Amino acid sequence: MIEIGLGCGMPYGPGASYPIWTTYFPNIQLNIVEFDEKCGSVWAANNPEAVIFFGDQSSVPFLHQVGAEVTADRLVDIIVDDGGHTMVQQTTSLRELWPYLRPGGVYFAEDLQTSFMDSYGGDGSRVNPSKDTFIRWIHELVDDMMSEPAGVPPKNAWSSEIASIDCMAELCVLTKKEEGAR
Structure with missing residues (x-):
């Protein structure tokens, strides 16, 4: 698993999700991407x-380095972008880490309300x-996903690898197609 964002600078403090991951997935290999080296080093x-x-x-x-190191022996099952x-x-992380996600794996993109906040580069x-x-x-x-069966070429070549996109308030989950799936 790759989780982007340790929670440095957040009111709840760094590593708040860590006990959840280790409880639900006792054998997890957790790889965290964090910008704040001082905070992250103390937590680590x-x-x-x-x-x-x-x-x-x-x-x-940097993302390619992370992906290559994390997937040296196998692709990851889960990627969470809470960075x-x-x-x-958000777009760079999804586009560049997608190849390191195994078929059937899931990619979570959180806090998508920022698409509507000018301070994050969104469109208020x-x-x-x-x-x-x-x-x-x-x-x-x-x-x-919808136009490809109609014979309209996709704008994003790798979108044919997406099995589903499920969105709810502030979150979208993309599932990668299994090998051989249409």
Whole structure:
């Protein structure tokens, strides 16, 4: 599993989700991506069984390094993006980490209300088509899923690997198709 965002700077403190993951998945190999190295290092010293990578989730080379190291022996089952929440961070993380997700795996993108917050690069007016928000990209991926059977080529080549996209308030979950699935 890869989780983006340890929770540094949040009122509940770093690592709040860690006990949940280890309770529900006792044999989990948890890999955490965190920007705040000072906070993350303190937490990691008390939780040596978790692997933590320090860097910027909008950095393509950094995400490829994380993906390559984490998946040296097998692809991951779960990726959770609860990181910085800017449009660039969300889209870059999904696009670049998707290849490291196993077929049948799930990708969770959290706090998607930021697509409507100007301070995160979102579109608070909801009418500025020049703003590339994460939610608009999710809509585009849904369009790709629906248009492909009609013979319309997808805008995103890898969208044919998506089995489903399920969204609810502030969250979308993308499931990767199993091998051989249509």
